[in-house]
Amino acid sequence: MKTVLEPFRIKAIEPFRITSVEERTRILDAAHHNVFLVRAEDVMIDLLTDSGTGAMSAQQWSAMMTGDESYAGSRSFYDLEGVVHKLTGYRHVFPVHQGRAAERILFSSVLSPGQSVPNNAHFDTTRANIEFLGAAALDFVHPSARDLSADVPWKGDIDLDELSSWLEAQPPGSVPIGMLTITNNRTGGQPVSMQNLRAVSSLYRRHGIPFFLDAARFAENAWWIHRLDPEWHDKTLHDVARAMFGLADGCMISAKKDGLVNIGGLLCCNDDALAAKIRNLLILTEGFPTYGGLAGRDLAALAQGLREVLDYDYLHYREASAQYLADRLGAIGVPIVRPFALHAVYVDARAMLPHIPPEELPGQALVCELYRRGGIRAVEIGTLMFGRKDPVTGEPVVAEHDLVRLCLPRRVYTQSHVDWVVEAFAEMMRETEHARGYEILEEAPFLRAFTARLRPVSRQAAVAHR
Ligand SMILES: Cc1ncc(COP(=O)(O)O)c(C=O)c1O
Structure with missing residues (x-):
């Protein structure tokens, strides 16, 4: 048989609240468009990190x-x-x-x-x-x-x-x-x-x-x-x-x-x-x-x-679940980093949203859209995280890449959770041109991604800027 099974049954569950797009739009506004400032109880599928987020046996x-x-x-x-x-x-x-x-x-x-x-x-x-x-x-x-x-x-x-x-x-x-x-x-x-x-x-x-x-x-x-x-x-x-x-x-x-x-x-x-x-x-x-x-x-x-952790069936399933996500995203045209890793699949947001210039944070635009559409929390690894202002000119210095990391907590999510993530991407792929860039309103001198306050770039400003 081709299907690779999760080599475990679920004995204890952790319910999460199913929220609506309208509710999540309000939550995102209140969190200044920074998913680090969103409460975990308002997240449905949390792909922020694979660190300390696994399920114990x-x-x-x-x-x-x-x-x-x-x-x-x-x-x-x-x-x-x-x-x-x-x-x-x-x-x-x-x-x-x-x-x-x-x-x-x-x-x-x-x-x-x-x-x-x-x-x-x-x-x-x-x-x-x-x-x-x-x-x-x-x-x-x-x-x-x-x-x-x-x-x-x-x-x-x-x-x-x-x-x-x-x-x-x-x-x-x-x-x-x-x-x-x-x-x-x-x-x-x-x-x-x-x-x-x-x-x-x-x-x-x-x-x-x-x-x-x-x-x-x-x-x-x-x-x-x-x-x-x-x-x-x-x-x-x-x-x-x-x-x-x-x-x-x-x-x-x-x-x-x-x-x-x-x-x-x-x-x-x-x-x-x-x-x-x-x-x-x-x-x-x-x-x-x-x-x-x-x-x-x-x-x-x-x-x-x-x-x-060195159990063959566990690691086989770990590869199969990362591959499942990577293959499904690849099949609908989402540009992903190859080869996929076991702990995360990375999306190239700059390639997915080419109409958003790096200074307008395409990775953050994708992160916000994923949260709004699917209650999915991912992390931007790009200009918001690694960019900065030039100390002399004050101009933004952009990162080498604008990626979005979808981390896979160990033994936590099932195939239908992953299908939900893929569906959110599929919706976005049908109308990528609607995604808007972001500007930073407030930032800390170090590690700004964790606490920055942002807002979407207005349509007119975005057009004038280009
Ligand atoms: C490769 C690597 N080294 C070190 C660390 C730091 O570990 P911790 O978060 O447990 O302090 C991490 C955490 O993500 C990591 O990925």
Whole structure:
């Protein structure tokens, strides 16, 4: 049979309110046309993020009831430590409250001002934590990732030639840590090949640089290696994951993704001296090392989540559900980024709404239309998020792309929810010329997308502007 089933039944449900277009139009107006300012209870299908939004299994919920809440030496910690040892092979395992806590603690332990950290592409919080310490976060994006529609695998790879020549030119001691993010969130959740992982590992080793993975979506990366690399077809997903981790000296994991939990993170390493520094900082800011800022029940749910996430049927279904959305959108002519990722499908809003110039935020126009028509919340990744005003001329500087990300929370939505999303797009595709651009009325000096107040550009102004 061709249909790929959800490999689970639904035991508990979370009802949401079905709202009308009129109601949503009012809500959007009141939220100043910024979906971050819309209350979650006014959203029907929330595709804002895949982080901390997944559904836990019955086994995870029952593990929570048996979580050991002891301050020191919790049984739930030792259980989690055993699972993480088996998965990664790393000697030292520290729980933290989420990914960015691991970033802060790791970078504070190894980085000094003026030093640099290379990566395929740093996630926003990773970059921010490096820059906060006065160091530089450098991206070596693979050239294939620049073409949004090129349907080629491994667009998450690091650009090895660039990295290699850059490393040759660095003064000794100026690169205390090298990284690789799997999957590469900044390039649309694209996976990294095992070949690239191996080459990066030996390059960093040749330069004596400790190699750390940002492994928030390690299971999704392992899935693509298993699916697309003939060398790994016959190996288990656990073998693939273990091999990826085995190439590095440690990792940071935001467990809100492939940990299948709503909160939690991990920081792991092999180096005893580094582990001692991490332990001290952890005690100072997160908590005792056997709970690291989490409740015992959170540790228990995470241990069980890590046992579940490399299940073949789960990852097969995860690919099939992303593919279903990507194929349906592609079939009605919606321009999407290729290949689709497991955690999200990205729409090229600039290509979908070519009559809206980038300064009028085509991505935000699409996000607002999706909410208005379908109660669907997506996120703009474009000029609203990354654009700015030129400090000298005051003119808007637009982002390289205007994308809209449709994130897929794990084990939450069914096929009819996805059909609803596709139907909202189909309505829009029939009358794209009606979509209007947006202008920003108020913005914060940093991270403006989260709080900006906007309004639609009036028809006359839009025409006069062009
Ligand atoms: C690749 C990557 N690294 C780090 C983080 C930060 O994790 P957290 O949100 O748990 O702090 C994220 C979150 O989205 C991420 O995608």
